[in-house]
Amino acid sequence: MKIDLIPLPQTFYEQSTLHLAESLLGCLLVKETPEGRCSGFIVETEAYMGANDRAAHSFGNRRTKRTEIMFSDAGHAYTYTMHTHVLLNVVSNKKGIPHGVLIRAIDPIEGLSLMEERRKGRPMREWTNGPGKLTKAMGITLADYGHHFTEPPLYITQGYKPEKIETGPRIGIKNTGEARFYPWRFWVSGNPYVSKTR
């Protein structure tokens, strides 16, 4: 499989958050590090709708040092830590509207030996089938906070068009009232790297 490693244009990120979350499925996420290049197709995402989404960090337009980047232009990287793990988001929507799309799972393509090293002892299927796992496998850290996805070392290129996409409630959020039932999770139907429902 040969793919052009040309980053998607800024305009790609300027669509509505839910549309972007769906459009990102099948795109290639690439991370270059001193150890080498890793990439994988995005197969699972979740939309976080800012002001009206209780489960979002930016609920009610809460603006802090951490959420600041979500108020910026679409296409920036929003990374943050969750206990011992780093999670990766793509900032979406217009400047001033703090929406984002969480990358939950990818299908590994390039840099397999490097990912195996970073995820030592796990079967390949479990290298990237979760938001904290894929950042570890690809070497994504807090240092990527605020980076823009149109430029190396962290960027997204065109991938393939998924045959079938499914949607459902998001995972891992609780005590957030109605927000936990919103069907804002998207995944490629049948892909083995999609994380399991709890």
Add this chain to the structure above:
DNA sequence: CACAAGATTCTCT
């Protein structure tokens, strides 16, 4: 400055 909580993962039961 101290402390609590979290968009998770792993291990053990």
Add this chain to the structure above:
DNA sequence: GAGAATCTTGTGA
């Protein structure tokens, strides 16, 4: 299923 691991940020004194 439950509980721990272990780090950053947000909030309050």
